[in-house]
Amino acid sequence: xxxxxxxxxxxxxxxxxxxxxxxxxxxxxxxxxxxxxxxxxxxxxxxxxxxxxxxxxxxxxxxxxxxxxxxxxxxxxxxxxxxxxxxxxxxxxxxxxxxxxxxxxxxxxxxxxxxxxxxxxxxxxxxxxxxxxxxxxxxxxxxxxxxxxxxxxxxxxxxxxxxxxxxxxxxxxxxxxxxxxxxxxxxxxxxxxxxxxxxxxxxxxxxxxxxxxxxxxxxxxxxxxxxxxxxxxxxxxx
Numbered sequence: 001x002x003x004x005x006x007x008x009x010x011x012x013x014x015x016x017x018x019x020x021x022x023x024x025x026x027x028x029x030x031x032x033x034x035x036x037x038x039x040x041x042x043x044x045x046x047x048x049x050x051x052x053x054x055x056x057x058x059x060x061x062x063x064x065x066x067x068x069x070x071x072x073x074x075x076x077x078x079x080x081x082x083x084x085x086x087x088x089x090x091x092x093x094x095x096x097x098x099x100x101x102x103x104x105x106x107x108x109x110x111x112x113x114x115x116x117x118x119x120x121x122x123x124x125x126x127x128x129x130x131x132x133x134x135x136x137x138x139x140x141x142x143x144x145x146x147x148x149x150x151x152x153x154x155x156x157x158x159x160x161x162x163x164x165x166x167x168x169x170x171x172x173x174x175x176x177x178x179x180x181x182x183x184x185x186x187x188x189x190x191x192x193x194x195x196x197x198x199x200x201x202x203x204x205x206x207x208x209x210x211x212x213x214x215x216x217x218x219x220x221x222x223x224x225x226x227x228x229x230x231x232x233x234x235x236x237x238x
Contacts, residue, residue, distance in 0.1 A: 005097030013084045013094070028179045035186045038193065045234055052224075053231030056213035060231035067236060120160035121145075127159050 024032070053060045078091040088108060093101035128143050144154040171178050215226035
């Protein structure tokens with residue numbers, strides 16, 4: 001039982017650090033973070049968050065940002081303490097022991113798998129809608145997983161599957177090629193958001209912000225948690 005909680009020594013980890021060349025610079029890491037934030041979620045979950053907290057969604061974003069800042073500070077401290085690869089797996093191995101690190105490692109795999117699947121499905125919905133507007137129709141049975149679309153027979157999400165394969169192929173080419181693709185995509189994302197803001201800022205009507213916080217800090221509305229705090233929990237996933 002004692003061996004299950006044995007911890008890794010930081011010096012041992014540093015001595016066995018990966019010999020791979022570090023090619024990601026500050027600019028690349030910044031773009032990597034922005035790329036992870038500005039994904040499908042920011043275009044989908046923002047609407048859900050607005051339904052949950054109303055115009056006070058801006059406060060929800062502020063609370064989520066503060067929580068993200070604390071998490072970032074924790075990761076920064078861990079990274080300076082143990083400057084090796086492995087992320088939360090390595091940090092938990094040092095702090096808590098092998099069994100906790102084993103659980104955290106599989107949690108990370110589950111997190112990234114579900115996150116990638118969610119983004120792929122969201123992208124697929126936009127892509128299928130774009131093709132429909134262009135007069136190109138993909139069979140509905142190939143646009144979603146079985147049982148995920150009410151009253152519609154579906155079996156497999158082909159666009160999402162193909163996108164995951166393409167991204168996997170790009171990643172397999174190496175980190176240099178991957179960061180170039182990521183930087184390009186982030187620039188496009190930022191341009192789209194700036195264009196959206198520039199075109200829609202004139203349609204803001206402050207009179208629609210009343211009441212600013214219709215559900216308060218936390219409440220239940222028709223059996224569903226609503227308010228600023230539940231809204232923050234939704235947008236935190238972004």
